[in-house]
Amino acid sequence: MIRVRENITITVVYGSPEEAVIVNAVSVAASKLLEEGIEANIIQVYMPGTKPSISVNGVYVEIDELLHLKIEEKAYETLIENITNKVSELVSGIAAMTIKENV
Incomplete structure (x- = not known):
């Protein structure tokens, strides 16, 4: 596989x-995701006076x-959404090709 x-x-x-x-x-969290094959790119932003957010x-x-x-x-939710969109x-592409071939 x-x-x-x-x-x-x-x-x-x-x-x-x-x-x-x-x-x-x-x-x-990034370490655990990596064990599952998901690479996390971490961006740290320090802005004095800003409330913390992730x-x-x-x-x-x-x-x-x-x-x-x-x-x-x-992470899993966004990856599932991305995979669903790709599928x-x-x-859609295969259906369009099939219709074109049958016309």
Whole structure:
């Protein structure tokens, strides 16, 4: 079986050096995702005075004690959506080719 590696982007925004600890939770989630064949690109943004926030492929994730699990969940949700869109495009293309051949 061929295993395809998927990529996601996790963006971490924080406004004080003390809040940078959330990057640790993101790293834990990224490690678990990598074990499943999902590579997480982590973008850290330090903007003084900004409330901390995290997003997975642009989808906001609530920050709490279950953060690493929520990141993993969002990663899977966005990947499933991407795969569904790719399959839909492929099926549409095959259908269009079949119609063209039969005309």
